[in-house]
Amino acid sequence: MSEMNNKKIYSRRAILAASAAAAGIALVKTTAGQLVHALVPGDKPPADPTTIQGVPSGKIGTRSPFEQLVKKPSDISARTPLQHLVGTMTPSDLHFERHHAGVPFIDPDRYQLLVHGMVSRPTVFTLSDLKRLPSFSRIAFLECSGNFRTGKERMTPQEVCGLTSQSEWTGVLLSTLFREVGIDPRASWFLAEGSDAAKMTRSIPVAKGIRDGMIAYGQNGEALRPEQGYPARLFLPGWEGNTSVKWIRRIEVSDQPFMTREETSKYTESIKGGKIRQFSFDMDARSIITFPAYPVKITKGWIEIRGIAWSGRGKITKVEISTDAGRHWAPALLQMPVLDMAHTYFRYIWKWNGEPTEIRSRAVDDTGYEQPTLDQLVAARGKEMGGYHLNPVTSWQIKRDGEVLLKPEKWK
Numbered sequence: 001m002s003e004m005n006n007k008k009i010y011s012r013r014a015i016l017a018a019s020a021a022a023a024g025i026a027l028v029k030t031t032a033g034q035l036v037h038a039l040v041p042g043d044k045p046p047a048d049p050t051t052i053q054g055v056p057s058g059k060i061g062t063r064s065p066f067e068q069l070v071k072k073p074s075d076i077s078a079r080t081p082l083q084h085l086v087g088t089m090t091p092s093d094l095h096f097e098r099h100h101a102g103v104p105f106i107d108p109d110r111y112q113l114l115v116h117g118m119v120s121r122p123t124v125f126t127l128s129d130l131k132r133l134p135s136f137s138r139i140a141f142l143e144c145s146g147n148f149r150t151g152k153e154r155m156t157p158q159e160v161c162g163l164t165s166q167s168e169w170t171g172v173l174l175s176t177l178f179r180e181v182g183i184d185p186r187a188s189w190f191l192a193e194g195s196d197a198a199k200m201t202r203s204i205p206v207a208k209g210i211r212d213g214m215i216a217y218g219q220n221g222e223a224l225r226p227e228q229g230y231p232a233r234l235f236l237p238g239w240e241g242n243t244s245v246k247w248i249r250r251i252e253v254s255d256q257p258f259m260t261r262e263e264t265s266k267y268t269e270s271i272k273g274g275k276i277r278q279f280s281f282d283m284d285a286r287s288i289i290t291f292p293a294y295p296v297k298i299t300k301g302w303i304e305i306r307g308i309a310w311s312g313r314g315k316i317t318k319v320e321i322s323t324d325a326g327r328h329w330a331p332a333l334l335q336m337p338v339l340d341m342a343h344t345y346f347r348y349i350w351k352w353n354g355e356p357t358e359i360r361s362r363a364v365d366d367t368g369y370e371q372p373t374l375d376q377l378v379a380a381r382g383k384e385m386g387g388y389h390l391n392p393v394t395s396w397q398i399k400r401d402g403e404v405l406l407k408p409e410k411w412k
């Protein structure tokens with residue numbers, strides 16, 4: 001670490017002296033006014049960390065430089081590195097992103113949400129109006145309905161299905177907002193409109209809004225990240241990510257759907273017999289083994305197979321593991337508590353005997369739905385099946401040398 005970098009880090013920390021020779025160590029003043037030699041963050045840790053005072057506390061926490069956690073960005077999205085996460089929560093800076101026209105820059109003091117249409121009191125809510133109403137928090141996943149990639153052996157869980165993330169969302173329940181504005185009992189749909197350049201619009205059944213919809217302004221204990229819809233977004237747990245309109249500026253209540261672009265030409269699925277499935281809101285149950293998975297290499301002996309399972313229809317009741325390419329299945333342990341519409345962590349102890357094989361997981365939810373294979377999806381939807389709402393069982397090949405590779409699949 002260069003002296004210049006040290007100075008930068010300690011510019012507000014009253015460095016009295018720092019010698020370039022003592023790389024990684026600086027003389028700093030503690031809040032109690034004491035002068036101490038302390039470590040400065042560098043790329044080379046000392047051989048014995050007990051011999052020198054540690055780095056003083058700072059304004060914001062940092063990740064260890066040894067943890068290289070990054071999303072995988074393209075021009076339209078960025079994917080969560082599922083293979084590097086343990087547990088079910090997604091650190092906010094690693095939440096996947098999907099923007100149709102980039103991330104808008106919004107002044108929270110000028111933010112407004114208009115609720116109008118079939119309501120007795122059309123109302124404009126500012127951010128502080130929203131925060132003044134009774135609040136609500138829930139832990140739930142958010143997943144894009146386009147969350148499936150395959151076709152190559154060298155693909156990580158992030159590449160296969162990194163468009164799912166989990167947060168604790170905090171905000172106002174839509175049932176509260178609807179009561180505030182006096183929703184017409186005959187209302188059955190509402191339009192949600194974003195204030196990004198895409199002006200994303202979706203029609204949502206009022207029943208879903210009242211059941212568990214919310215306007216979220218909080219994510220994991222702080223304000224939403226701009227990428228997640230700062231200062232406020234619609235959040236519809238368990239439903240395809242596209243319906244959770246970010247940067248929401250308008251809700252129009254009606255007695256019919258609005259037939260927007262995102263529910264007519266997009267976010268519909270071709271199925272058997274030349275038909276199209278529309279308003280396919282629920283995210284079906286799914287699971288993926290995130291360890292061991294490409295690019296990990298394993299060695300013979302005991303291994304804890306780990307991964308996540310989730311369902312937009314409710315709780316995960318069972319995750320089964322096969323370590324012999326689908327011939328036998330055995331239940332994995334589920335980490336408690338298992339929450340509704342939330343990533344659920346699973347574990348399965350396995351002794352690898354060194355022979356090539358295939359490992360896979362399949363999830364079952366409390367509606368009795370079992371995660372299908374790609375063949376079963378094709379059988380149900382036909383070869384013309386579109387690219388949305390694909391949740392097939394993912395298989396990982398274990399090679400003789402311990403290399404773990406995705407088992408690529410084809411359906412077209």
Ligand SMILES: Nc1nc2c(c(=O)[nH]1)N[C@H]1C(S)=C(S)[C@@H](COP(=O)(O)O)O[C@H]1N2
Nearest residue numbers: 096097098099100144194200228241242246
């Ligand atoms: N206003 C607006 N809302 C939006 C989008 C958008 O581009 N604009 N993208 C949608 C899509 S396709 C998904 S999958 C989710 C992604 O949410 P995230 O970026 O917070 O993960 O937001 C949805 N809401």
Ligand SMILES: [Mo]
Nearest residue numbers: 144145241242
């Ligand atoms: Mo999406």
